[in-house]
Amino acid sequence: MDPSRSPVGAGAHRRPDQPDPSRRLQPLEPLPFVSQPFESQPFESQPFESQPLAPLPLGPQRLDGQRQASQPLGTPGVVHDLVGVGLGPFNLSLAALADRVPGLRSVFLEAKPEFSWHPGLMIEGARMQVPFLADLVSLVDPTSPWSFLAYLGDRDRLFPFYFAEQWHLTRREYADYCRWAATRLPNCRFDSPVKAVRWNAEQALFEVEVPGYEPYLARHLVLGVGTEPVVPPAFAELLATAGPVLHSGEYLTSPRSPLTPAEGSDNGGGLRPLGDVTVVGSGQSGAEVFLDLLRRRGQAAGPRLRWITRSAALAPMEYSKLGLEHFTPDYTRYFHGLPEPVRDTLVPRQWQLYKAASAETLAAIHEALYERTAAHGAPDVEIVPGTEVLAARRGPCGGLELHCVHPQSAAEYTLRTDLVVLATGYAARRPALLDPIDHLVDWDAKGRYRVGLDYRVGLWPGVTAGLYVQNAELHTHGVGTPDLGLGAHRAAVILNAVCSDVLGRPAHRLPEATAWTTFGRPGSARDLPAEHVERSAPESPAALVHP
Numbered sequence: 001m002d003p004s005r006s007p008v009g010a011g012a013h014r015r016p017d018q019p020d021p022s023r024r025l026q027p028l029e030p031l032p033f034v035s036q037p038f039e040s041q042p043f044e045s046q047p048f049e050s051q052p053l054a055p056l057p058l059g060p061q062r063l064d065g066q067r068q069a070s071q072p073l074g075t076p077g078v079v080h081d082l083v084g085v086g087l088g089p090f091n092l093s094l095a096a097l098a099d100r101v102p103g104l105r106s107v108f109l110e111a112k113p114e115f116s117w118h119p120g121l122m123i124e125g126a127r128m129q130v131p132f133l134a135d136l137v138s139l140v141d142p143t144s145p146w147s148f149l150a151y152l153g154d155r156d157r158l159f160p161f162y163f164a165e166q167w168h169l170t171r172r173e174y175a176d177y178c179r180w181a182a183t184r185l186p187n188c189r190f191d192s193p194v195k196a197v198r199w200n201a202e203q204a205l206f207e208v209e210v211p212g213y214e215p216y217l218a219r220h221l222v223l224g225v226g227t228e229p230v231v232p233p234a235f236a237e238l239l240a241t242a243g244p245v246l247h248s249g250e251y252l253t254s255p256r257s258p259l260t261p262a263e264g265s266d267n268g269g270g271l272r273p274l275g276d277v278t279v280v281g282s283g284q285s286g287a288e289v290f291l292d293l294l295r296r297r298g299q300a301a302g303p304r305l306r307w308i309t310r311s312a313a314l315a316p317m318e319y320s321k322l323g324l325e326h327f328t329p330d331y332t333r334y335f336h337g338l339p340e341p342v343r344d345t346l347v348p349r350q351w352q353l354y355k356a357a358s359a360e361t362l363a364a365i366h367e368a369l370y371e372r373t374a375a376h377g378a379p380d381v382e383i384v385p386g387t388e389v390l391a392a393r394r395g396p397c398g399g400l401e402l403h404c405v406h407p408q409s410a411a412e413y414t415l416r417t418d419l420v421v422l423a424t425g426y427a428a429r430r431p432a433l434l435d436p437i438d439h440l441v442d443w444d445a446k447g448r449y450r451v452g453l454d455y456r457v458g459l460w461p462g463v464t465a466g467l468y469v470q471n472a473e474l475h476t477h478g479v480g481t482p483d484l485g486l487g488a489h490r491a492a493v494i495l496n497a498v499c500s501d502v503l504g505r506p507a508h509r510l511p512e513a514t515a516w517t518t519f520g521r522p523g524s525a526r527d528l529p530a531e532h533v534e535r536s537a538p539e540s541p542a543a544l545v546h547p
Contacts, residue, residue: 081502083218084108090470091224093136094491096146111193115182120253127168134485140492198436220466220498227426248285248423275303275418282309286423287357312386316359325515327480334519335478354479428472451476
């Protein structure tokens with residue numbers, strides 16, 4: 001089933017007060033605010049300092065008949081055009097863009113009590129790998145009040161930022177910016193764990209269940225539930241039984257962290273007297289954890305610090321200007337059009353585009369190692385690429401024994417360590433909340449979503465509501481899937497699809513040419529007549545065209 005060719009009409013969920021889609025004989029202009037100067041745009045927001053964070057007027061209706069004014073959850077029982085599940089950066093981007101659409105009913109539900117983004121990796125000085133323009137909205141709506149520059153203005157930090165000349169934010173500042181937006185957006189609801197999604201065939205709507213409340217009714221549902229840590233099989237049992245193993249995502253927050261309990265939460269200094277620490281994984285997280293541990297040890301000799309990677313070399317992430325064009329809508333469109341077997345073999349070969357460590361972090365590691373040689377000779381550190389851990393077990397005298405193999409030399413050996421930090425990445429997961437509609441989803445042979453170019457998941461033809469995913473489509477949309485630089489564009493594509501359905505027009509005009517590189521055969525897309533090029537917003541006028 002190809003969801004991009006769904007037989008469902010564009011107005012399947014049109015509200016009674018919206019125009020009949022059959023009357024749309026002429027292309028429609030984008031919503032008026034898109035092209036208007038910011039000061040004349042008719043949206044309701046006032047300057048942030050004067051915005052009250054009040055509950056929605058009706059408040060939630062609990063099943064026991066009581067209203068809970070302190071934790072508003074929107075208006076259960078009322079049909080929402082768009083319901084988002086999860087509030088990481090990607091769904092937060094969608095919430096920010098949706099907030100600017102007049103007449104669109106949207107709500108975003110998050111189980112956590114407040115916005116939180118990788119708290120275990122807020123290492124002092126760690127920076128984002130995308131420029132600050134890859135915020136929630138700027139690459140789609142530069143005039144939005146939810147941009148990073150608007151955040152700086154609200155915090156009275158524009159001039160300090162201007163003089164700092166920092167193209168890449170620290171991770172802590174980016175998280176604070178997202179938290180700033182999440183606490184002000186009126187369509188974001190925290191403390192709202194979604195337990196199940198059901199299909200109401202009679203009403204042709206999704207029912208989104210939050211315990212203790214009547215279900216939310218949704219014409220369109222967007223899943224932004226995030227990814228889960230990847231744990232190599234060799235470490236699965238140890239991690240499950242509270243062994244001396246933790247994932248890098250818990251580096252600063254886990255009780256098993258190599259940092260002292262009193263200082264771990266705020267990234268203070270000092271190590272437990274654990275002896276050897278081994279970091280496993282060659283990506284950015286592994287490099288940052290290794291560098292942080294190296295710096296915390298100071299110049300004095302001490303327990304051994306080791307970094308093991310399965311990759312044959314510690315190659316840096318590809319960051320050339322043309323290489324970055326793999327993170328454009330042009331490449332996403334090209335990749336999506338490839339046959340599934342080709343896509344499945346291509347992504348693993350592109351690891352250096354999105355999984356490697358930055359050249360700056362690798363250089364900082366080398367510099368830290370070099371500085372230690374001046375006073376103390378060779379540091380007690382091992383960096384071991386091209387090595388795979390086949391098995392891990394508790395040692396007879398405590399600690400861990402790692403059975404390793406070095407494929408190039410065919411050597412097998414055992415390493416002893418006191419703690420392992422797994423910097424082994426993340427992967428998309430199938431959320432349990434979809435179990436009630438699992439049989440309605442068009443899964444591929446590997447149990448993955450079939451995702452259309454507009455991020456709509458293939459469903460049984462009788463399901464006319466839209467289900468969309470964010471950061472669960474690496475296999476269909478390529479290496480840009482987890483990249484924050486494409487987050488706003490993906491959110492706008494989804495929002496355009498929703499608005500075209502319920503409002504009769506897209507919300508944003510999106511560019512049609514975003515890369516100088518021709519990824520397919522010459523003339524395969526850019527040189528075709530306009531009527532043959534697939535667009536995320538068909539009614540939009542032509543946008544950027546390179547000379």
